[in-house]
Structure formats: C-alpha cells, structure tokens
Amino acid sequence: MKKRILSLFLAALMLLSAAACGESDTDKEQASVTTAPLAIETTEGQELTMAQQRASVADNLPAENFDGKTFTALIREDTKTSFFSEEETGEPVEDMLYRRDRNVSERFNVQLSYTFIPGSWGDQTTYMTHVRTSIMGDDGSFMLGDGYAAYVTSLAGENLTYNLNDLTYLNTESPWWFAKCAEELTINGKCYFISGDLSVYTWNCIFAMVFNKQLAENYGFGDLYSIVRDGNWTLDKVGELTKAVYTDVNNNGSQDLGDIFGLTIPLSNNIDAIQLMLDCPITTKDSDGFPQLNLDNPRFADMTEKLYSFLYENPGVYCAPETVTIGTELLNAFQNNEAVITTQGFGSLSMLRSMELDFGVIPYPKYDENQKEYLSMAGDAYTLFFMPVNIGDNADFASIITEALCAESYRIVIPEYYEKALKAKSSRDNESEEMLDLIRDTLTFNFGSINSVALGGSIGYGPAQVLRVTLKSNKPNFVSQWESMKRSCNSKLEELLEAYR
Numbered sequence: 001m002k003k004r005i006l007s008l009f010l011a012a013l014m015l016l017s018a019a020a021c022g023e024s025d026t027d028k029e030q031a032s033v034t035t036a037p038l039a040i041e042t043t044e045g046q047e048l049t050m051a052q053q054r055a056s057v058a059d060n061l062p063a064e065n066f067d068g069k070t071f072t073a074l075i076r077e078d079t080k081t082s083f084f085s086e087e088e089t090g091e092p093v094e095d096m097l098y099r100r101d102r103n104v105s106e107r108f109n110v111q112l113s114y115t116f117i118p119g120s121w122g123d124q125t126t127y128m129t130h131v132r133t134s135i136m137g138d139d140g141s142f143m144l145g146d147g148y149a150a151y152v153t154s155l156a157g158e159n160l161t162y163n164l165n166d167l168t169y170l171n172t173e174s175p176w177w178f179a180k181c182a183e184e185l186t187i188n189g190k191c192y193f194i195s196g197d198l199s200v201y202t203w204n205c206i207f208a209m210v211f212n213k214q215l216a217e218n219y220g221f222g223d224l225y226s227i228v229r230d231g232n233w234t235l236d237k238v239g240e241l242t243k244a245v246y247t248d249v250n251n252n253g254s255q256d257l258g259d260i261f262g263l264t265i266p267l268s269n270n271i272d273a274i275q276l277m278l279d280c281p282i283t284t285k286d287s288d289g290f291p292q293l294n295l296d297n298p299r300f301a302d303m304t305e306k307l308y309s310f311l312y313e314n315p316g317v318y319c320a321p322e323t324v325t326i327g328t329e330l331l332n333a334f335q336n337n338e339a340v341i342t343t344q345g346f347g348s349l350s351m352l353r354s355m356e357l358d359f360g361v362i363p364y365p366k367y368d369e370n371q372k373e374y375l376s377m378a379g380d381a382y383t384l385f386f387m388p389v390n391i392g393d394n395a396d397f398a399s400i401i402t403e404a405l406c407a408e409s410y411r412i413v414i415p416e417y418y419e420k421a422l423k424a425k426s427s428r429d430n431e432s433e434e435m436l437d438l439i440r441d442t443l444t445f446n447f448g449s450i451n452s453v454a455l456g457g458s459i460g461y462g463p464a465q466v467l468r469v470t471l472k473s474n475k476p477n478f479v480s481q482w483e484s485m486k487r488s489c490n491s492k493l494e495e496l497l498e499a500y501r
Helices: 007-021 025-029 050-055 077-082 092-108 121-136 179-185 213-218 224-229 235-242 269-277 298-312 326-335 346-354 392-426 430-441 452-459 463-471 478-483 486-497
Strands: 002-004 041-043 069-076 110-117 144-148 207-212 260-266 283-285 291-293 317-320 339-345 359-362 383-386
Touching (some): 050 392, 069 392, 207 213, 260 269, 260 326, 269 298, 298 463, 452 463
C-alpha cells in the first residue's frame, strides 16, 4: 500500500509558517531556508532518495537582499564544467549547476561573476602569479578562489589567505563541506582552505578500483563484493588473486599495454594517495594539534617493501610508468578486456557505460585485516576553496553567498551527479552502488599530503612523493630516500606552520 510520507515535511512547514506569522525583524534576519518538497510519494518501507533526504536540509543563513551586489569567484578553467553552466542543456548535472546559481541569485538578489583562468598542474606558475598579484595589489578581483590542491596551499604560508573560521556565515561543520578536510586543515583554530560540494570536480578525482565481472569469474576471483564487506579486501588478497593472471599477448617478452593482467595501476599520484589509503598518513598531529611529519614511522619502510613486491614481483600486476595516462590508456586497456581490475577516478567511470561486459566498482584495499576501515582518497588535482586575506568588508557577504552556493550544490547538484551521472551511468548493480557509497563515506585528507609541494620546496617533490620516487629505484630503500630530504621538509613545515601560530 502506498503512503504519502508527508508528516515530517508538513510539520516542518507548519512550524515555519507559524513562526512567520509573528516574526520580528530580528527573527527574519535569522530565518533559515528549506526547500522541502510538498509531497513525496513512496512505497511503505522504501528509503528516500539522496535528493529527497537533502532537499529539506536548511542552511540557517540570514534573509538578506543585497540589491544586485556582485559576488566574484576565480575558477580554474579545467574545473569550469564541474562548477558552472551558462544555461540548461538537458544534461542533469549542468542543469542543476545552472539552477543552483539561479536559486542563490534570486534568493539574495546578487549577481554571480566567475573569472576562469588556467589552473592545471602545468599552469601553476601562471595561476599562482595571478592570485598573488591580485591579493597583494588589493584589486578586489575575486572573493572566492578555486585552487589545485597540490600547490595552492603555499598561499597560506605567504599570509595571503583568510582564516575561514573567522567568517560569520561559513560553517565548516555543515554537511556540504567535507568535514574530514576541514578538521585536518584546521590548526590552532585557523583554517585557510576547504573542500566540499560546491564543485563536483573533487568527486571526479576520488579513486576507486573497477573490475571486469566476466574476467573475474573466468579467473576464479570469487565474490569481490563479499570480500570487501567481510573486511578481507587487503593488499595481500589482491596480490593472491592477480598473480596468476598474465598473458603476453603481443609475444614481445615484456610486460606492456596490450597484454592481459590481473591489475593495472599507474606509478603516479595513485601511488602518492595509496599510502593514505593503506593508513600511512604523511603527517600526524601532536598534542597541541600541530602536524608533524610521520615518515620516520617504521610502517612506511614496511609498506614500501610490501608495495614493491606487490607492484614488481607479481607478474599479474602491471605498474604502468608515469608516462601512461590513467584516464585514457589504462581505461582503454580495461575496456578492451586486458585487465581484470584497474584503478580509476570517479570522473572516468561514466566513460565505461559503453563497455559490453559488465563491470563493478570496489574500494582500494586495506593494508591488512588489522586496518580498521577502508580509506579513500582523491587525486591531488581536487579543489580547495579559499578567500583572499584582504576580503575585508566583504567577508560577511562572501561567506553568505559561498555557504549558500555550497548548500544548494549539496541539495540539488550532488544528488543529480551521484544518482544519475555516476550511479545510473557507471554502476550496473546494487552492489556497486553500495561500494560507491562506501568509497564516498571513507574519503580522507591529510595535511602533509595536501601540502607536499610546499614542503618539498626546491627539492622538486615533497614527502608525499617519497614513496613513488623510492619505488622507481631498482633497490628501493625508503629510509635512505627520506633521510636525504627530511631536514629540508621539516624546515619547510615549520615555516608553513608559522601562518597558523
């Protein structure tokens, strides 16, 4: 029997209506906004969708009319389509991005103005020069910046970013911000960068493993979903399953693309991220809450030896050199049934919908069965938002509009991305949807990993890349590699932490 689940929503609406009948001007300023649907029909016992659950989550922002004031944001060109749409196009996510901006503009009577500049890894000099010039010149050209996580954080050490915890209306504990990111980047009460649902680009960067169901069955991998659920999806388990899967298809006597493997993984930022997913954080916080480098921990040396054996001494694993692209070459090899398992970001999953054979999605493995939970990580190109240190009199205005945009993304953009663009197009079974939820819910962040470039300085790479550099050596020795740069990295860390002291 169908029932209308109206009670909670109507009760909330009645309370709001009753309050509105007798509210004072002060009450109006503190009024929260809800976009609860008037009616949701569902079969008894059926769970609400993500969109239905989020629709009524209020942001508690004041009811303001800004008389057409312009809110300015600086956005990387490569994240543009994940952040902005000029019009409704019929594509679900683009339409919701357009509606998000329209809703916020109408709600607060503001104009939204976005400037797009190059901001990829290869554009970091151009991007950082532009940002520094703008802030130090006090030209007021932007109130909110979208930065490449791996390099934008050095702005904090230059005292060019505003403490987001000083903003009246930006609440880092709101569900639309990634709480673990804000927690990790908050030191001594100061938080200069934050990530969240304001841009789906961060979602695109989240790493996952994808497996070919038919090949997994052919090679006797068993029920991978059950292995994950039981907590047994470990590095050793992956090695055990993949070791017998190798065929030299092109008969050239070497492992390369075109052969068939149990697992393909690139020697790139996947490796930089995997150490966090194996519960080896680059920094840990001391008793005063300040991050300290953790690479002297013997676990790193043990992990390096284990990974080296896993990547190079297992014939079923193809560790592709840095020149091989994860989103094209490795993805194409997987689509051509040349790998049972491959590693990809969420953003690449929708490209697999044309694949003839079924595939499934699972998280990266744990280090061993003693690891408490699976941990997920985003590639270092994801978005960190920041505000210029001289935001000044625009702080309240900028925080209201930023919070409103992120909250509206949480309510209408992410459900569309997740349920339709990601789940409907990418996953072909309920188990994969369950795994996507698991990956999303275990997304982790680390101060040392995020700030690795800043901590590396003139070395050219930082502590998060020590593992990758070590694994490229014929005789990997993590301890000696780290010793060669430890003093410099610790010095850079102390310089960076001055901004927080």
